[in-house]
Each structure stands twice: as C-alpha cells, then as structure tokens.
Amino acid sequence: MSRSQVRRPTGRIGFGVDDADCTILHVDMDAFYASVSLRTRPELHGTPVIVGGGGRSVVLSATYEARALGIHSAMPMSRARRIAPQAVFIEPDHRAYAQVSRGVMALFASITPLVEPLSLDEAFLDVSGALRRLGSPTAIAELIRARVQDEQLITCSVGVATTKFVAKLASTRSKPDGLLVVPADRVIDFLHPLPVGALWGVGEKTEAQLTRLGLRTVGDIANTPLATLTRALGQASGTHLHELSWGRDPRSVNPHEPEKSVSNEETFEHDIDDPAIIHAHLLALADKVAGRLRAAGYVGRTVSLKVRFADFSTITRSRTLPRPTDVGMEVYDTVRALYEALGLQRVRIRLVGVRMEGLVEAHDAPHQLLLGEPEHGRREAEVAVDTLRARYGSDAVRPARLVNPDRREQ
DNA sequence: TCTGGGGTCCTTACCCTG
C-alpha cells in the first residue's frame, strides 16, 4: 500500500485568515496508540479498534469508529468489551509508541528548537524563528501535518494561535486530521461559546461546581466577577480560569522544563493482603524509581508511598530525607517504614506506588557521608547493576528477594 | 460499571522559628 493511500482528506478549518502573530502551534496526534497499532494492521482502518491491556486495565486509545460506539479512553476495558464486543481489541505496544514519538519530536526539532513536549503524542512549538525560512504559521502547520503523515503514517491535528492555551483548544476542536487557526482578534469569538469543560483545568468536579453557579460557557465565566470565582474555586483556580476565559495566557514555550517527581505504581491483578508480597512489590517499585532517577541524573529528597485499598480509597504518606538520594535500597527502607507505620493488619490492597519528589540534579546535590557510612556501598552496587541491565536487559539483574516472586520474606 | 499509570499543581493543616 502506498503511503498516499493512508492520507485522509484534509480537515482544514479556518477561524480567520490573519495568522501573522499566531506563532504558537499545538500539535496533537489523532488517537495516537490506536493509529500506531494500525500501521501494522492496515486492514483494520475504518473499523472500531480499542487499545488496552487485560485484567483491571482501562482503554488507552480507540479509533474514531470505536468512539462512535461510546468508547473513550480511561474507560475500564471490561466495560469496553461489554459495550463494543464487535470491536478489535489490541494489546498496547509501548516500544512502537516510543519509536514513533521520537520520530515526530525529531521532526518538530527540525522546524524549531523551541519545542515543549507534553506527552508522547503532543507538543507546543514556537515557530516565530522559522517564519522567514518556512513561511507563515499556517504553512508550517500544513508542512508538519504532511510530514507526520508521510514519515509516520499517522495523522495529527494542529492548533495555531497567539497563546499556548488557545492553540491547545484549537487543535482539540479541529480533530481529527484538522487544522484550526485562531487569530488574536478572533480569540474571544472562538472562546466564549465553548462549554466550561473545554477550559484547561476544568474537570468533572469543577464543571459541576460551575454549573451550580449557573455558568455553562466560557463567556459566562468571563462575565462573572473574579471575587465570585475565587470564593467558589479558591484563589489560584478562580484567577486562572478568569484569565483563560479572556484568552490571557502568558506562558511561553519552554523546551527545558525540569522534572519535579518520578513515580511508579502497580495495580494488582487481585487484591493482596499478604505483607510479605506487598514488601516485595515495594522493593521492586523503589528499585525502578531509583533506577530512573539515576538514568535521568536526578536525586530526590522526599519519598512518598501510595496505597489504594480494595474499596478504592487511597492514602499517601511521605517522608523527607536528611539528604537527597537515588539509591534504591534507601528509597525502599523509607517506603517500607512508611508502610509499617500504617499498622495495617491483613487489609486487602489494590495498588501500591512509590514516588520521589524534591528532585535536584545529581551533580548539584551536596554529597555528604553520614556518620559511619562506608564511602563505597549501595549506590556503587546499583550503578553496576544499571550497566548490566543496559547491556543484558532490564530483567538481567534483580534484587534477590524478587528473583522468585512466590518467595515469602523471612 | 468499576475505575491504569505517570505526572503537575493547589489547598489545607500543622509545626517550627523569629
């Protein structure tokens, strides 16, 4: 099949024609995971396809044909199977997603150095420095759309505006396979008819609260006194939404946003009440988080434990260390102490998670040996393990207690 | 119906310090 056969008709929408100041682009892949999965299953184009895992997982992505049947991302897979038994269900292929994402981000980088990735499948671009070389923002957006389709065999949608927030909304409103330009003098016309839920930061709870105030559109928010909004939503959220409702968003495209936290969590296939098995999972998670910190060159100061019980209630507990660390055993010791402090007696647990916060770059962190601490020890051992894993795979070396998952702690 | 995983940001409460 030739590449051109994949191309859909361009869903280009113009909210105006004067794009001179619209140098912020938001590029978002359409149904990313599903589209990537379909590259190797072209016979499924035009059919309902749902990407997700088994067990207690949720829908990661669905084609627009599946969405027409009522499927949406984050829906439990068990429910999706019930609603759309005729759909094709595909296991996620994270390696393929990462590979396509790298290709797309490299394409963005060839357009402008000012690229701020938001996730695997979307990014903001500031193209103000590329106008002389590549033409108007709209021309650049069309170029990106054509190249993504030709090089990656998937479609994307692009919002073009003067601010990040409006560009993001524009790409959403142009989906799938579309382009929407919102010039500065049309921002209010574009924003005010939209439902409040379209605003970034308005989810289910906030929308319900706004509805109680009788506010249904962005225009309603714009015409509500700031004091009313801050009373209902708090100082930060109220002010934020009021600013957005008038199209004011001063944030620039920032390509080097530092990481603030690193976490890993795991939902069990079945709820667990055996402390020894919980400990083993905490060890594996601590090991994983610390490995990611070392790979990224960070150390973290605050260790956080998350526990979700069988009834879905969730608690977190955290402790700030005297000095930052990227050593898995230090993370585990802390997280286990936090777990023990809960004093749980064979309570059924659905999920455990480990998070490191208060990140600083490792070379900026002061390294001071504690009294009695050997100069070489756990960290050196874990760095050696990193080297082995890089060469032989992530499962090549594991903490002894994790080699046999059925083994109980003594 | 039955709810993943990896993040960010905000609010509130509490403690400590000056």
Add this chain to the structure above:
DNA sequence: TCTGCAGGGTAAGGACCC
C-alpha cells in the same frame, strides 16, 4: 516569659491532564 503573628517547610489529599 508569654502571646500573637507571619512565613517557611512539610505532610496529606484532591483535582486535573494525557
């Protein structure tokens, strides 16, 4: 010495995003 207060750090939880 005691009290009130402001400000910073920490902890916990909630809402939201993709």
